[in-house]
Amino acid sequence: MAPTLYMYQASSSVRAVLITAKALDLKFNEKEIDFLHLDHLKPEYFQLNPQHTIPTLVDDDFILWDSHAIMIYIVSKYAKNNLLYPEDLKKRAVIHQRLYFEAGVLSVQMRNFAFAVLYENKTSIDQKDKEAIHESYGILETFLEGKVWIAGDSVTIADYSLIATVSTLNAFVSIDTKKYRKLSKWVLQCENLPEYEVNRKGLMEVHNILKNKLSIV
Ligand SMILES: N[C@@H](CCC(=O)N[C@@H](CS)C(=O)NCC(=O)O)C(=O)O
The missing domain is CATH 3.40.30.10 (Glutaredoxin)
Known part of the structure; x- marks a missing residue:
């Protein structure tokens, strides 16, 4: 079943x-x-x-x-093979590090501004929340140093976890494409994956929900 x-x-x-x-x-x-x-x-x-x-x-x-x-x-x-979650100890360790970054940093930053808008009737994103998100973009840029994907040379679950959050943050706090070239390129790469298709509907939904409450988007 x-x-x-x-x-x-x-x-x-x-x-x-x-x-x-x-x-x-x-x-x-x-x-x-x-x-x-x-x-x-x-x-x-x-x-x-x-x-x-x-x-x-x-x-x-x-x-x-x-x-x-x-x-x-x-x-x-x-999975029919181990490409999305390689068995190699170090590759897997890097994937875990990226997942913990999503869980412990990025999603907390998203939750901070989303909850403020949804439940505290804020109509703009606090400057300190924006700064924290920009700092995270800088950290993600370093993750991509010498790599094609977020945890190595092929797509893994770390890309899936992070793109779901990054695409949401990017809709409200734009990624500076000149400053964060690798990150911007990675976002485009993710958007071109066939599996990314299922991200679009919910992303549009969250955008519509928050946009109605935010005066700046
Ligand atoms: N670390 C959790 C976070 C999940 C999470 O917080 N989801 C939000 C919705 S985006 C939620 O359920 N919030 C309700 C609550 O915490 O009561 C995960 O990755 O699944």
């Missing part, structure tokens, strides 16, 4: 998992959670995931949340 994914298209964490699944040709039984109406805070969802984050995966009797953990799980279980 196909695994079930509890999801909300606009979420970058969800989109990272959807891009990975698309690359694996894996179909989910998709269950949309109405995030804006706080369905993720309902008792039924708490029972599934006490941390009440989206996405959550249910594969038979196995329940897993956190996009990074889900991506590693589906790639380990369903």
